[in-house]
Amino acid sequence: MTFQHERRRSGWPGGLLLRGGLAWVLISLLLLATHAAGIAARRFPDPDDILRLVQVRDLLAGQSWFDLTQYRLDAPNGGVAMHWSRLVDIPLVLTILALTPLVGAATAETIALVAVPLLTLLCAVLLVARLAWRVLGEEEAGLACLVMALSVPLLFQFAPLRVDHHGWQVVCALLAANGLTARSSRKGGTIVGLALAAWLAISVEALPMIAAFCALLALRWLRDDKQRVWLAHTLQALAAGSLAFFALTRGFSDLGVHCDALSPPHLAILGWAAFGATVLAARHYPFVVVLGGFALIGGGALGIALLTAPQCAAGGFADVDPLVRDVWLSRVMEGRPLWRQDLAVIAQNLVLPVLGLLAAIKLFGRSVDWLRGWWIGYALLLLAALATAVIVTRAGAVASALAAVPLGWQLKEWLALLHARRRTGPRVAAVAALALGCLPALPLGMIGWGAAARADAPSSIAPGLAPKRASDCRIADLAPYLAQQPMGEVAAPLDLGPALLFDTRHSVIASAHHRGHQGIAATIRLFTASADEARAMLAERGSAYLALCPGLMETATYAERNPEGFAARMLSGQVPEWLEPVPLESDTMLLWRITPDGNPSPRR
Secondary structure (H helix, E strand, O other), X not given: OOEOOOOOOOOOOHHHHHHHHHHHHHHHHHHHHHOHHHHHOOXXXXXXXXXXXXXXXXXXXXXXXXXXEEOOEOHHHOOEEOOOOHHHHHHHHHXXXXXXXXXXXXXXXXXXXXXXXXXXXXXXXXXHHHHXXXXXXXXHHHHHHHHHHHOHHHHHOOOOOOOOOHHHHHHHXXXXXXXXXXXXXXXXXXXXXHHHHHHHHHOHHHHHHHHHHHHHHHHHHHHOHHHHHHHHHHHHXXXXXXXXXXXXXXXXXXXXXXXOOOOXXXXXXXXXXXXXXXHHOOOOOOHHHHHHHHHHHHHHHHHHHHHHOHHHHXXXXXXXXXXXXXXXXHHOHHHOOXXXXXXXXXXXXXXXXXXXXXXXXXXXXXXXXXHHHHHHHHHHHHHHHHHHHHHOHHHHHHXXXXXXXXXXXXXXXXXXXXXXXXXXXXXXXXXXXXXXXXXXXXXXXXXXXXXXXHHHOOOOOOOOOXXXXXXXXXXXXXXXXXXXXXXXXXXXXXXXXXXXHHHOOXXXXXXOOHHHHHHHHHHHHHHHOOHHHHHHHHHHHOOOEXXXXXXXXXXXXXXXXXXXXXXXHXXXXXOOOOEEEOOOOOOOOEEEEEOOOOOOOOOO
């Protein structure tokens, strides 16, 4: 079959909305069924989701829209200014504000925690459906939506309680890809640019894909001079949109250089690129002149970066304490390259994007006219997304979402092949191909889930004690006691920090967020120091409580780092006298009061 006629249809027809809506309902029911226990227990997928809701609570309690500081993190040093964007807070805030008068604040929060990720998923599903519908057909659009349900990295970002920003990054990527199908260069470029601007405002992790989109439009320009205004309109919208999002979400009180968030150097680079592309696209120039113009724009952008933010050449974590980088950051697996992951994670992140890339190349070979060029461009985008995911594993969700579009066509081809073959051999081959495309990582995932805990568990975890993640530790068990105590700082492992902020009104030394690297370093030094050194550190900070979760892998890592240190002694039951145990009705948490004079209070 050869694709040759114009397929860029406009609007949102009922058939498209029906197919996309049905796919969304099916995927949502799957997610609700598999996460029902987690929803009931408010067991968040990641500590980032907890801290996001803590930020929203602070905003609703009166904290300034432009003030992103989490004041209960490392409070003695003034708190931690988070690098997150308020854009992601908006749907959570609106949902909670709308529902609180009807059902109360607590129920409104729970509804928001479930509804917002699923509504984000709806946006992604409809964008995939529309993209497939515009360049393929209605049946392919429906199948492309269903393909999304087969990606573990993708579904994780839209699961109930997953309220961090990664799902919205997927939506921005799909919106930008949709913009590439527009007939009008002004309309299409504006959509692409604004989508990329929103993505950049949410996270600087967008930068590699921004470069990929711009490179693709530059190639379009070099291939056909009539398409030169595409890049100009995209960069204009990207620069203007980024400035607007910066003004609306961060204000101008902080104009410092930040490598991990949208800041003035980024705006200057985008402004320069938009100006250069606009001048270059104003008239027709020979091919060599256009190449020279691109070189000038790129060189100017590099010069601005080196002059205004030379420290950012080392990446967004350039300012992180070396101890923090070695002990904590190197263990954040979602930010590590794919080749550092286990086989299940590699398969989950690679198979669908690779199959999608192969399908896009097939579609390129079967298409003519504008569609032929569009598919090779899409294949290049998908290749860029795949390369990004190989370097940073958590980017696999974007690659999987983009892969769903060509895979919708490929799935239709496999189904047709399965239906047409009468002989056993070809039918078996078709079923095998279908299974490989639909369930690429299920067997490996089932093996990996069982093996991962054993592989990741440090040897210092006591025999017979199952290694725990932070979500397995019920911080809420501490709340009744801590609610009756004076405000104070709780010393605890990093992964427990967000939950302590969420379930109590107390402060913590640190959480697993790099902006608070001073507190992270203090936590690492505390648990790897001797008991006497730990006592002096806690006294200097004025910490009031110590909380531990037996079996938590982070604590065991500290004990493994120093077998004679504070964490190791605590895990072995050698509790110093200056820690007064607090009786709790909990099988996951332990709590001590740090006595101010080093002597325990009278026992009852």
